[in-house]
Amino acid sequence: MRIASVADVKAKFSGYIKESQQGPVVVTKNGKPIAIILSVTDEEEIERLILAYSPKFQGMLQVAEQQIREGKGQKHGVFWREVAAEQVKEM
Numbered sequence: 001m002r003i004a005s006v007a008d009v010k011a012k013f014s015g016y017i018k019e020s021q022q023g024p025v026v027v028t029k030n031g032k033p034i035a036i037i038l039s040v041t042d043e044e045e046i047e048r049l050i051l052a053y054s055p056k057f058q059g060m061l062q063v064a065e066q067q068i069r070e071g072k073g074q075k076h077g078v079f080w081r082e083v084a085a086e087q088v089k090e091m
Contacts, residue, residue, distance in 0.1 A: 003028060009037070056086050 002019055003026045009016050016025050016037055025037040040046050051057045060082065067073055 001026060003033075005029070006034070051083075054090075056090070057083065060086070 001023050002016075004016060006027055006029045009025070009027050017039075019025055020037045020039040026033050027035040027037060038049070040049070060079075064074055064079060
């Protein structure tokens with residue numbers, strides 16, 4: 001993992017993109033981390049990253065976890081159909 005300032009990343013962006021293939025590059029501003037440059041190898045990885053940071057998807061997970069705790073879980077197929085429907089809405 002490499003750590004670099006915003007100014008350094010701005011000046012040498014393509015170099016840091018290449019370097020991210022070896023591991024994440026943490027970008028800092030005033031010595032504090034503000035971003036990470038990650039290398040992506042395929043479209044499935046992009047989809048996983050997008051879902052991980054999707055407020056709608058995280059909300060669905062929280063509802064599902066609560067339902068499971070209450071014994072009202074949702075079937076696997078139904079859950080993934082809802083996920084697919086939300087992705088279509090976001091496009």
